[in-house]
Amino acid sequence: MIPEKTVCVTGASGFIASHIVNQLLAEGYRVRGTVRKSPEHYPYLLQLPGAGERLELVEADLLRSESFIPAFIECACVIHTASPYIINVKDPQTDLVKPALEGTSAVMEAALKTSGLKRLVLTSSVAAITDEPDSSKVFTEHDWNTRSSLQRHPYHYSKTLAERAAWDFIDRKKPDFDLITINPAMVTGPSVGSGLNTTNAMIRDIMNGVYPGIMDINWGFVDVRDTARAHILAMEKVSARGRYLCSAEVIDMRELVELLSLSGYGNYPLPKRDLTNIFGTALMKTLSWTQPRDTGTYLRTHIGRSIRYECSKIEKELGIEFRPVRESILEAVEDMISKGHLDRRDKKSSAARRKKY
Numbered sequence: 001m002i003p004e005k006t007v008c009v010t011g012a013s014g015f016i017a018s019h020i021v022n023q024l025l026a027e028g029y030r031v032r033g034t035v036r037k038s039p040e041h042y043p044y045l046l047q048l049p050g051a052g053e054r055l056e057l058v059e060a061d062l063l064r065s066e067s068f069i070p071a072f073i074e075c076a077c078v079i080h081t082a083s084p085y086i087i088n089v090k091d092p093q094t095d096l097v098k099p100a101l102e103g104t105s106a107v108m109e110a111a112l113k114t115s116g117l118k119r120l121v122l123t124s125s126v127a128a129i130t131d132e133p134d135s136s137k138v139f140t141e142h143d144w145n146t147r148s149s150l151q152r153h154p155y156h157y158s159k160t161l162a163e164r165a166a167w168d169f170i171d172r173k174k175p176d177f178d179l180i181t182i183n184p185a186m187v188t189g190p191s192v193g194s195g196l197n198t199t200n201a202m203i204r205d206i207m208n209g210v211y212p213g214i215m216d217i218n219w220g221f222v223d224v225r226d227t228a229r230a231h232i233l234a235m236e237k238v239s240a241r242g243r244y245l246c247s248a249e250v251i252d253m254r255e256l257v258e259l260l261s262l263s264g265y266g267n268y269p270l271p272k273r274d275l276t277n278i279f280g281t282a283l284m285k286t287l288s289w290t291q292p293r294d295t296g297t298y299l300r301t302h303i304g305r306s307i308r309y310e311c312s313k314i315e316k317e318l319g320i321e322f323r324p325v326r327e328s329i330l331e332a333v334e335d336m337i338s339k340g341h342l343d344r345r346d347k348k349s350s351a352a353r354r355k356k357y
Contacts, residue, residue, distance in 0.1 A: 011082025018192035019228035025050035034060035062103035068110035081123040092154030100158035124163040127156035133305035141243040180234040185220030185247035190335035209269030216276040220247035223328040233318040244314040248322035
């Protein structure tokens with residue numbers, strides 16, 4: 001891709017998208033970002049290095065295809081990141097499925113009408129790969145989530161429907177542009193804006209004593225800057241094809257709590273009770289029925305099982321070199337403290353903490 005060409009990033013104010021915008025500007029690209037409100041609501045984007053000369057923010061409605069057409073004019077690539085990520089919702093169809101599915105369809109239709117567009121990179125998720133761990137299986141790009149529904153993991157369902165709709169669009173319409181999807185795991189690290197993404201909110205909750213104990217559960221983690229870089233490499237590399245699982249490392253809850261405790265955060269109310277045995281797992285599955293529906297479903301399908309991903313494709317084909325995610329997690333914690341999402345309880349510098357890792 002030629003830096004002089006314009007790249008459009010939908011949902012530019014989001015956690016991943018704002019890092020994509022930042023990296024594109026740093027590489028000399030002209031960037032047009034779509035946002036829900038007028039540009040002055042996003043000072044953290046307008047103040048990025050290079051934004052004054054090469055960033056344009058335009059309003060677009062995720063459910064109106066025609067609103068994206070002006071944003072895509074003269075763009076060589078569209079990176080579509082805009083999609084809601086909410087675990088517990090009152091109306092899954094309205095709050096998750098409709099914006100994810102219809103939003104993706106709207107973007108694809110607008111892209112079809114854009115002359116000169118070469119590639120569309122879609123932010124999907126491991127949620128479109130599976131909605132529960134399988135201790136006997138290693139998940140790859142060949143796997144598709146076939147179990148989710150409006151009642152079971154509606155967020156996973158929305159991401160699966162959206163990605164399948166994108167691939168179906170390519171098969172049916174055969175546009176001049178091709179499609180690449182990035183399927184990240186739990187995305188952590190510092191935020192460009194002041195918001196709090198879902199993964200970092202989970203880490204905050206662990207540090208604030210929300211969880212009754214250390215559960216037998218693990219997650220794939222990846223740094224937000226690596227995730228952003230993966231999108232840009234998928235755009236730039238002509239040879240890129242298909243889906244790319246994006247997970248740097250799997251860490252279980254015990255390892256995460258130990259990392260936080262040994263890194264100067266031991267005076268936070270971190271969980272201490274060991275619930276990683278068979279009795280603890282049974283207890284937590286029972287208690288899950290007292291939680292909101294989607295949180296309860298997540299706990300029942302994940303506790304006592306181990307997730308594993310095979311991410312050699314993204315490393316070999318896109319050349320991604322993942323950051324150590326333990327450092328990313330600690331950077332996320334310091335970022336949350338600096339932005340007021342976490343109370344500061346320890347004055348030791350973040351640099352001193354990271355020396356151990």
